[in-house]
Structures are given as C-alpha cells and as structure tokens.
Amino acid sequence: MLKEDGMKAKVHLKDLGITDYKRTWDYQEELFNTLLNEKRKKGEHADKPLNYLLFCEHPHVFTLGKSGEENNFLINKDFLNKINATYYRINRGGDITYHGPGQIVGYPILDLDQFNLQVKRYIYNLEEAVIATLKSYNIEGHHLEKSSGVWLDIHDPKKTRKICAIGVRASHFVTMHGFAFNVNTDLNYFNYINPCGFTDKGVTSMEQELGEKVDIEAVKENLRSNIEKVFDMEIVE
Secondary structure (H helix, E strand, O other), X not given: OEOXXXXXXXXXXXXXXXXXXXXXXXXXXXXXXXXXHHHOOOOOOOOOOOEEEEEEEOOOEEEEOOOOOHHHEOOOHHHHHHHOOEEEEXXXXXXXXXXXXXXXXXXXXXXXXXXXXXHHHHXXXXXXXXXXXXXXXOOOOEEEOOEEEEEEOOOOOOOOEEEEEEEEEEEOOEEEEEEEEEOOOOHHHHHHEOHHHOOOOEEOOHHHHHOOOOOHHHHHHHHHHHHHHHHOOEEEO
C-alpha cells in the first residue's frame, strides 16, 4: 500500500531459523508492543519503518488459542516428553495446532492501518500469498468459507485437508502470531490433536502432495515474494 508520500510501507524480514517457541513468542510480544506504542504517538515517528515479518521453524510444539478447547489436545501432557514436544496456551485466536521442523512459520507484526486493511482482509491476504506459492508447485489451494487457513479439495468434503493454518492476534489493528505452512512437516504429530478443532478434515503438506521433499528455502523465497505482492509492501532485511 502506497503512503501519502508515494512510498510503500516497509516491512523488516527476520529469518530466525529453528528457534524455541517461547523465546520467539516473547520476541513477538516485544516487537508488537514497540509498534503499538509508536502508533499511539500519533505519527511522531511515521517515517520510521516499524513493521516486521518473522520466518522460523520450531521444535515440536502444540499451541492452543485463547478460544480453543482443551479436549482437542488428545494426549496426556506427560506424554509430551516421550514425543519430544512442548505445549502452550497462547493469546492468539483459533484452536489447537502443531508447529515443527519442516514447517514455515510466519509472524507478521504489522500496523494494518498502514496497509488500509481490516483484520478479515488481512487474513484473506495471508491465505492468498500461500495459495499463490502453492500454485508455483502445481498445488491448487483454496480459501474455505468460515474457516481460516489454506485448504485443498474443498469441493469434496471427504478429501478436504488443510496445508496452512492461520491464527492471529490484533490490538488497535497491530498484529502478531500468524501462519504455519506445512512444507516437509511430520504429519504424524497432528494425530495427537484435533487440528484447529476439526474432527472431520485432514492435514497435509507439500511433501505429502508432491511425493517428495521440497526445498524449504526455495518455498520461503517464493512465499516472501508473494507476500510482498499481495500486500503491496516493500520487504527489506
């Protein structure tokens, strides 16, 4: 989105690699609060680029959103140690999901007012960027009415499956949390939950769909480019 001075809003990309979930959550909170505080100064630092996009992978972790149901977590928490995983109840929307190696997790910390976006459209745009990325690999992704994320085979309820989950938090139109895009993800971990609260829909990955591992760094670059285009932003490092 072009500002009044004709410049696109800048977003700083930080690729954190494989990083602990709680440490990354704390870092998100720090960036989120900084952006929110700067915004409350009513434009005093309007020219300072304050938006961020974090890319990372997490060790095995389950997260439950603030409106989620505990009974969608299907294992005893003592079992977590046996599968080398952790669990957190967090302050995003949505139900339970899984993060792990081989999954691109994206955390946009954005002031949506700079992009002239409402939260619903923001989520739609995240989905659009993932759909465009999948198209490059001849995978047809879709929006699903009344359900966030990116889905495959939405016209056949018996086959409908999710390839990217989305859960966000927004305050005064500043966002945090984001999306989890399954590239080479170990899908067995989804057997321990009702993903996003669904009991009648499956989960998939690019690896599962293509029958081979995918270069995750190449997917990440493709995704970055599509986010930049869909949001009409300038991503800088």
